[in-house]
Amino acid sequence: MAQDLLSAEYMTMIATGIIVGTGARISTIKEDTRQYPSYPNGVFINVVTGLIAATIGAVFPITLLTKNFVGVSFLMLAVQQFRDVRKTERESLNDLEKTEFTPRGSAYIDGIAKTFESRNYLALICSLLSVTVMLLVPGDHWLLEVPLGVVIPFIALYLLRRCTKGKKIGDFTDVKLAVIRFEGSMLYVDDIPVTNVGLPEAQELLLQEGIGVMISPRTVGGQVALANYGQRQTVIHEAARTFGLKRYLYMRRDFRQGRFCFAIVPIRRDEGALLELVAEVPLLESTRKSERLRNSEGLPPSKGD
């Protein structure tokens, strides 16, 4: 049996599976300024856990072939392992909360950690699929097996990515620049009173360098999503972290129309990019509700608009 396992055919399968799975994980690591793993070590850690996931997935069908049903327990081990990935991710982000001026918020952290876990499963599924496809091809034609074992998992990956892909703030809201002004010591962003800024020095800074952003949801569902504090925290966190916070960040939700606005004095001043960034902020999974169940006819009629 051991001889069989080491045969060139199986080796090709396992190697292809591992490469495909790792490739799948790498392709899902978004490396930009917004996404969380944007630094070399973070990326490396994730590629390696992806590699391990891919290895488990690649070896699994072959262990079954050798009637080694204990192999199933490895999957359980893998699941445990990935849940640990989620836990460590959450812990490390939670530890960092104290050092952030605008915290990520637990809702965002939960979303990030969940995504990490699910991406690992993606690597596992891809390599498992790759090896299974190669095993199903009768005979030993590696010229046929390898391309199939590469293409089919990537099609599956594409489909899975489409299913698990979240929405963005820009998908259900209008993000616009807003005017910052003062009435006495009350700071207004457009027509929403945001906060009391007492010192004339601070008012001047806000008037000169501040940017106001107004986010108005187009649908009732959008209002529901923006009513979630974690979702709003995510928006201002991303704004503050990407553009740098010189001073002051105030946000307020207008409960009448469900709008949400914030004023910020950023270090890097680029209004267009800020609007784009806000529109790109993900809609958190914890805030998201099923469209089917969120049928607007089931909601009570709106009053007093």
Add this chain to the structure above:
Amino acid sequence: MSTKRSRDIIAVVTTDKKHLAGGKAQAFLAETPEDCHKLTLELARALQGEVASLSNGVYLILDL
């Protein structure tokens, strides 16, 4: 990270004693409105707080 979303008053600065009705916040009395403003600025710097001004001329220093 605390889940609290409201803020506390750390200090109160005013020129008129009648506005100071007690409470846990430290109160400061200034001679003139200019003095009041200056004092508020200094206190806000020292306490790393943020300033809110009320319509009756009282300055509040809130924690961040």
